[in-house]
Amino acid sequence: MIKNISFTLNGEKREIKVEASLRLLDVLRDHLALTGTKCGCGEGECGACTVVVNGQAINSCLVPIGKAQDADIWTVEGLQNGDELHPVQEAFLEMGAVQCGFCTPGMLMSAKALLDRNQSPTPEDIEKALGGNICRCTGFVKIIEAVKYAAAKMRGENPSKDDYRTLEKSSIVAGEQRQDVETPKGRVFGKRLWDVDGVAKVTGALKFAADYETEDMLYGALVWAPIACGKLEGLDTVEAEKQPGVVKILTYKDVPGENAFGCFKLDQPVFCRDKINFYGDMLALVIAEDMATARRAAKLVKVDVEETDGAYTMEDGIAKDLVMASVDHEMGDVETGREMAYLHLRGDFDMERVEHGYLEPEAAMGVWHGDDGVQVISCTQSPFEIRKMLTKVLNLPEDKIQVTASPLGGAFGGKCDTYIESAAAVAAIAVQRPVMIPLNREESMKLTTKRHAFKNHYELGLSEEGKILYLDTDIVSDAGSYTILSPGVLQQACIFSGGPYEIPNIKVRGRTIRTNNSQGGAFRGFGINQSAICIETLLDEAAEKLNIDPFELRRRNALKVGSTTVTGEILKQSVGIIDTINECQKIVERERPRFEAMYPEGKKGRKVLGIGMASGFKNVGVGKGLADDGGCILTILPDGRIEMRASGVDMGQGFRTAMIQIAAEKLGRDPEDFIIVSGDTNETLHHNQIVSGHVYHAGRLGKSDFVCESG
Numbered sequence: 001m002i003k004n005i006s007f008t009l010n011g012e013k014r015e016i017k018v019e020a021s022l023r024l025l026d027v028l029r030d031h032l033a034l035t036g037t038k039c040g041c042g043e044g045e046c047g048a049c050t051v052v053v054n055g056q057a058i059n060s061c062l063v064p065i066g067k068a069q070d071a072d073i074w075t076v077e078g079l080q081n082g083d084e085l086h087p088v089q090e091a092f093l094e095m096g097a098v099q100c101g102f103c104t105p106g107m108l109m110s111a112k113a114l115l116d117r118n119q120s121p122t123p124e125d126i127e128k129a130l131g132g133n134i135c136r137c138t139g140f141v142k143i144i145e146a147v148k149y150a151a152a153k154m155r156g157e158n159p160s161k162d163d164y165r166t167l168e169k170s171s172i173v174a175g176e177q178r179q180d181v182e183t184p185k186g187r188v189f190g191k192r193l194w195d196v197d198g199v200a201k202v203t204g205a206l207k208f209a210a211d212y213e214t215e216d217m218l219y220g221a222l223v224w225a226p227i228a229c230g231k232l233e234g235l236d237t238v239e240a241e242k243q244p245g246v247v248k249i250l251t252y253k254d255v256p257g258e259n260a261f262g263c264f265k266l267d268q269p270v271f272c273r274d275k276i277n278f279y280g281d282m283l284a285l286v287i288a289e290d291m292a293t294a295r296r297a298a299k300l301v302k303v304d305v306e307e308t309d310g311a312y313t314m315e316d317g318i319a320k321d322l323v324m325a326s327v328d329h330e331m332g333d334v335e336t337g338r339e340m341a342y343l344h345l346r347g348d349f350d351m352e353r354v355e356h357g358y359l360e361p362e363a364a365m366g367v368w369h370g371d372d373g374v375q376v377i378s379c380t381q382s383p384f385e386i387r388k389m390l391t392k393v394l395n396l397p398e399d400k401i402q403v404t405a406s407p408l409g410g411a412f413g414g415k416c417d418t419y420i421e422s423a424a425a426v427a428a429i430a431v432q433r434p435v436m437i438p439l440n441r442e443e444s445m446k447l448t449t450k451r452h453a454f455k456n457h458y459e460l461g462l463s464e465e466g467k468i469l470y471l472d473t474d475i476v477s478d479a480g481s482y483t484i485l486s487p488g489v490l491q492q493a494c495i496f497s498g499g500p501y502e503i504p505n506i507k508v509r510g511r512t513i514r515t516n517n518s519q520g521g522a523f524r525g526f527g528i529n530q531s532a533i534c535i536e537t538l539l540d541e542a543a544e545k546l547n548i549d550p551f552e553l554r555r556r557n558a559l560k561v562g563s564t565t566v567t568g569e570i571l572k573q574s575v576g577i578i579d580t581i582n583e584c585q586k587i588v589e590r591e592r593p594r595f596e597a598m599y600p601e602g603k604k605g606r607k608v609l610g611i612g613m614a615s616g617f618k619n620v621g622v623g624k625g626l627a628d629d630g631g632c633i634l635t636i637l638p639d640g641r642i643e644m645r646a647s648g649v650d651m652g653q654g655f656r657t658a659m660i661q662i663a664a665e666k667l668g669r670d671p672e673d674f675i676i677v678s679g680d681t682n683e684t685l686h687h688n689q690i691v692s693g694h695v696y697h698a699g700r701l702g703k704s705d706f707v708c709e710s711g
Contacts, residue, residue: 001019001020001021002017002018002019002020003017003018003019003020003066004016004017005017005018005020005065005066005068005069006069006070007068007069007070007071007072007073008071008072008073009032009073009074009075009078010073010074010075010077010078011074011078014032016031016032016065018031018065019065020064020065020066021064021065021066022064022065023060023061023062023063023064023065024051024053024060024061024063024064024065024067024068024073025037025039025042025049025060025061025063026065027065028051028060028075029211030290030291033213034075034077034204035204035207035210035211035213036075036076036077036105036203036204036205037049037050037051037060037075037076037105037106037204038102038103038105038106038208038359038360038409039061039210039361039440040102040103040134040359040360040361040409040441041061041441042061042440042441043061043441044059044061044062044132045134046103046106046133046134046359047059047103047106047107047110047132047133047134048102048103048105048106048133048134048359049061049106050105050106050107050109050110050132050133051073051074051075051109052073052074052109052112052113052116053068053071053072053073053074054071054072055072055113055116055117056113057109057110057112057113057114057129057132059132074109074112075105075109075204076104076105076108076109076202076203076204077203077204079108079112079202079203080203085199085202085203086108086112087115087150087153087154088108088111088112088115088146088147088150088154089108089202089203090150090153091146091147091149091150091153092104092107092108092143092146092150092198092202093194093195093198093199093202094146094149094161094194095142095145095146095149095161095164095165096142096192097138097142097143097145097146098195098198098201098202099135099137099138099195099652099653099654100136100137100358100359100360100407100408100409100410100651100652101195101197101198101200101201101202101206101407101409101652102208102358102359102360102409102410103133103134103135103136103137103359103409104201104202105202105204106133107130107133107135107143108202110129110130110132110133111126111129111130111146111147111150113129114126114129114147115147115150115151115154119151119154119155120151120155121147121148121151123144123148126144126147126148127144129147130143130144130147134359135359136357136358136359136410136412137410137652141167141168142167142168144167145164145165145166145167148164149161149164152164173579173583175576175578175579175580175582175583176578176579176582186665187664187665187668188661188664188665188671189661189665193657193660193661193671195654195657196656196657196660196671196676197407197650197656197657206407207406207407208360208363208379208406208407208408208409209360209362209363209364209365209377209378209379209406209438210360210361210363210436210438212365212377212406212436213436214367214434216433216434217365217433217434217435217436218247218287218288218289218427218431218433218434218435218436219287219288219289219290219291219293219294219435219436219437219438220285220286220287220288220294220423220424220427220435220436220437221285221286221288221291221294221295221297221298221437222282222283222284222285222286222298222420222423222437222439222443223235223282223283223284223285223286223298223301223303224279224280224281224282224283224443224446225272225276225278225279225280225281225282225283225303225305226303226305227276227279227305227307228276228277228278228279228310228312228516228517229276229277229278229307229308229309229310229311229516230275230276230305230306230307230308231274231275231276231305231306231308232272232273232274232275232276232283232303232304232305233304233305233306234304235251235283235284235301235302235303235304236301236302236304237249237284237301237302239300239301239302240286240297240298240300240301241297243288243293243296243297243300244293245288245289245290245293246286246287246288246293246294246297247287247288247289247431248287248430248431249284249285249286249287249297249301250271250284250285250287250423250426250427250430251271251283251284252269252270252271252272252273254271254426254430255270255271255393255422255426256393256394256395256396256426256429257391257392257393257394257395257396258392258393258395259271259273259393260392260393261389261393261418261421261422262389262417262418262482262483262484263382263385263386263389263416263417263418263484263485264385264483264484264485265482265483265484266389266392266393267482267483268481268482268484269281269282270282270393270422270423270426271283271284271285271423276305277481277482277516278480278481278516278517278518278519279446279518280446280447280448280518280519281481282420282423282447283301283303284298284301285423285426285427285437286298286301287427287430287431287435291436291438310515310516311513311514311515311516312515312516312517313515314453314455314476314477314478314513314515316515317478317513317514317515318476318511318513322513322514322515323511323512323513323514324479324483324486324487324512324513324514325479325486325487325490325511325512326490326509326510326511326512327475327490327491327494327508327509327510327511328508328509328510329494329506329507329508329566329567330506330507330508331504331505331506331566331567331568332470332504332505332506333505334470334471334472334505334506334507336470336505337461337469337470337504337505338461338469338470338472340461340463340469341461341462341463341469341470342462342463342464343461343462343463343464343542343545343546344459344460344461345458345459345460345461345462345538345541345542345545346457346458346459346460347457347458347534347537347538347541348455348456348457348458349454349455349456349457349458349530349533349534349537350454350455351453351454351455351456351530351533352453353450353451353452353453353478353517353518353520354450354451354523355445355450355451356410356411356412356413356414356448356449356450356451356523357410357412358408358409358410358411358412358414358415359409359410360379360408360409360410361438361439361440361441361443361444362378362379362415362419362420362438362439362444362447362448363378363379363420363436363437363438363439364376364377364378364379364419364420364421364423364424364436364437365377365378365424365434365435365436365437366424366425366426366427366428366429366434366435366437367428367434368428368429368431368432368433368434370432372400373396373399373400373401373402374390374394374396374400374401374402374425374428374429375401375402375403375404375428376390376401376402376403376404376421376424376425376428377404377406378403378404378405378406378420378421378424379405379406379407379408379409379411379415380403380405380408380415380418380421380649381405381408381411381413381415381416381649381651382415382416382417382418383403383404383405383649383679383680383681384403384681384686384687384688385418385688386403386418386421387401387402387403387681389418389422390403390421390422390425393422393425393426394425394426394429401425401681402680402681402682403421403680403681404679404680404681404682405649405678405679405680406679407650408649408650408651408652409652410651410652411651411652412523412524413521413522413523413524413526414448414449414521414522414523415651416485416521416522417448417449417484417485417519417521417522419439419447419448420437420439420447423437424436424437446518447519448519448521449480449484449485449518449519449520449521449522449523450518450519450520450521450523451520451523451529452477452478452479452486452489452512452520452521452523452527452530453477453478453517453520454475454476454477454478454493454530455476456473456474456475456476456530456531456534457473457474458471458472458473458534458535458538459471459472459473460535460538460539460542462542462546464546465556466542466543466546466548466552466553466556466557467556467557468498468501468502468503468557469504469505470503470504470505470506470507471497471498471503471505471506471507471508471535471566472506472507473497473506473507473508473509473534474509474510475490475493475494475497475508475509475510475511475530475531476510476511476512476513477489477490477493477510477511477512477513477520477527477530478512478513478515478517478520479512479513479514479515479519479520480514480515480516480517480518480519480520481514481515481516481517481519482519484519484520484521485520485521485522485526486512486520486521487512488526488527489512489520489521489522489526489527490510490511490512490527491510491527491624492526492527492528492619492623493510493527493528493530493531494508494510494531495566495567495619495623495624496527496528496531496532496617496618496619497531497534497535497566498535498565498566499531499532499535499536499539499615499616499617500558500559500577500615500616500617501535501554501557501558501559502557502558502559502563502564503557503566506566508566525618526618528616528618529616532614532616536614536615536616539553539554540612540614550613551581551584551585551613554581554613554615555578555581555582558577558578558581558615559571559575559577559617560575560577560578561573561575563575577615577617580615581613581615584613585613588611588613592611595609595611596609622688626688627688628688629647629686629687629688630646630647630648630685630686630687630688631647631684631685631686631687632644632645632646632647632659632663632684632685633645633684633685634663637675640673641673641674641675642663642667642669642673642674642675643674643675643676643677644659644660644663644674644675644676644677645676645677645678645683645684645685646659646676646677646678646684647678647684647685647686647687648678648679648684648687649678649679650678650679655678656676656678659676659678660674660676
């Protein structure tokens with residue numbers, strides 16, 4: 001039922017005529033253009049949509065606008081007073097509580113609701129108030145510190161920031177293996193800066209992919225596969241096409257070029273033609289004047305399928321000869337090591353796939369620019385790979401394709417891959433208008449990659465003194481139906497199968513298997529974590545059986561300068577594993593008495609204190625001899641400021657801020673003098689997928705010459 005709803009919004013009287021059953025979230029975003037309030041789950045679980053209604057923090061995705069009659073509503077856009085930030089906004093910036101920024105508006109509103117009624121909250125009060133807000137990036141430590149600091153400011157105090165930075169501390173330690181480590185010092189290096197996009201994040205002004213809007217924009221809703229494996233016999237779109245507001249329904253027939261996508265191998269269909277391989281396969285795209293119409297019409301598309309037998313376990317995939325890629329590597333003589341070993345350990349490790357859980361669901365907008373080609377705006381780590389891919393999908397040259405990476409609401413590897421960019425680009429060309437495709441959380445989890453499921457068999461042999469003599473391992477991962485990054489993840493799992501240890505004799509067999517399950521892809525660690533669990537578990541068993549301290553056992557086997565890794569690489573410098581073992585042991589010995597007092601033994605019903613340790617190592621960047629390319633273009637503007645066009649994508653790791661720090665330090669300028677542009681194939685130099693090591697590599701520029709030319 002359509003009603004006139006009156007309420008106060010951010011201190012101003014408002015009245016709107018809408019369907020009373022619409023969610024408050026949708027009214028704020030779609031009708032009032034207040035996109036600072038985010039939709040992370042749509043189920044009231046993540047808190048990204050939190051607003052304050054009548055003094056209480058509520059999930060706007062659960063409240064119909066009809067229930068907001070005469071309500072007093074505050075969103076993140078209402079916190080700022082002119083140019084003056086609210087104390088809680090300023091505190092989040094000062095304490096470093098802002099990373100990707102997607103959850104930040106909801107966090108701020110929950111904090112505001114708390115501090116409006118209690119300006120002297122206990123830590124328990126703060127934790128309870130933020131209990132409905134999820135942050136995937138920060139770990140909450142700095143957020144809690146920020147709320148404490150804001151409370152002091154609101155009490156009229158002039159607190160020292162350092163007095164509130166108490167929950168965690170970090171330090172740079174010069175270990176025995178490396179004595180020349182110094183804390184970065186300089187005009188800008190070593191100084192705390194606000195996130196360069198921080199003000200936009202805390203005010204809700206930063207536009208994530210789903211926040212983009214143009215006057216003539218259309219919306220796309222996908223028709224999904226109803227089965228995981230089978231034949232697509234046909235699609236009946238007649239009823240869907242009759243719906244008022246539906247503009248066009250796209251199928252594989254509308255793809256101008258190759259009907260396949262993928263950042264590295266084009267083997268996933270833009271829209272399925274006759275074969276379905278998993279539940280995340282896309283069959284068609286309904287384009288309509290608004291998202292609600294598009295979704296309603298998509299449900300009216302009749303899908304005719306014939307289900308066939310699929311492969312749903314790695315064992316089944318192997319039996320059906322569905323090995324996608326394999327790795328075989330030997331060094332030394334495992335049999336000799338086996339004969340010499342005093343202790344033999346075996347373990348079978350079954351590790352399930354894991355969802356990334358970033359707060360921002362995927363969205364992509366295709367924009368048709370006529371003779372200038374097409375632009376795709378999406379939340380991706382891989383703009384240049386997607387541009388190259390789209391040349392085949394769209395049958396256009398690269399100079400007619402622009403890919404713009406919007407700010408990412410978290411990624412953790414999950415946005416290395418391409419998902420809906422091809423569909424958005426095809427849609428824009430088909431209707432010659434901008435088309436936005438936003439996924440909801442269910443669709444995101446259905447389509448996107450996960451940490452690979454692995455089944456690993458490990459056999460490890462050690463001498464009586466605790467030296468590793470051999471490793472024999474079989475590593476198997478579940479790739480899903482399409483290639484994506486599965487071969488690369490498998491390679492990393494095998495390369496790092498022995499952990500950061502000297503192992504003279506090793507045999508590694510690796511296989512990644514094609515199945516009809518969810519897709520496997522990049523996730524923090526890129527396959528290394530699954531191997532680390534195996535080797536570290538067996539070393540703990542070895543320490544117990546040999547009666548050797550776990551720290552000491554690892555020290556005896558740790559890599560050092562001059563060591564040879566399990567792949568035969570000789571390490572020439574910067575091998576800090578022994579130092580990390582030593583430092584961690586010192587910390588454990590220092591802190592152990594405090595924790596032992598908290599968990600006294602012998603009291604029935606009390607928790608028992610457990611202390612564990614593990615070591616690990618990872619390559620920086622892509623590795624395997626591949627280039628980590630990139631660059632930056634500096635232009636001195638007429639007003640004296642410097643425009644910095646830097647290769648890279650910011651997903652909450654602070655890339656843009658770090659780049660400005662480097663440039664400001666080397667050029668002797670203030671950080672405020674810089675304007676940074678990143679993540680756009682038309683504006684920056686080429687770079688490969690942005691992964692964990694890119695900021696580290698860029699940071700090394702601080703120790704080298706840096707040249708700026710004006711012109």
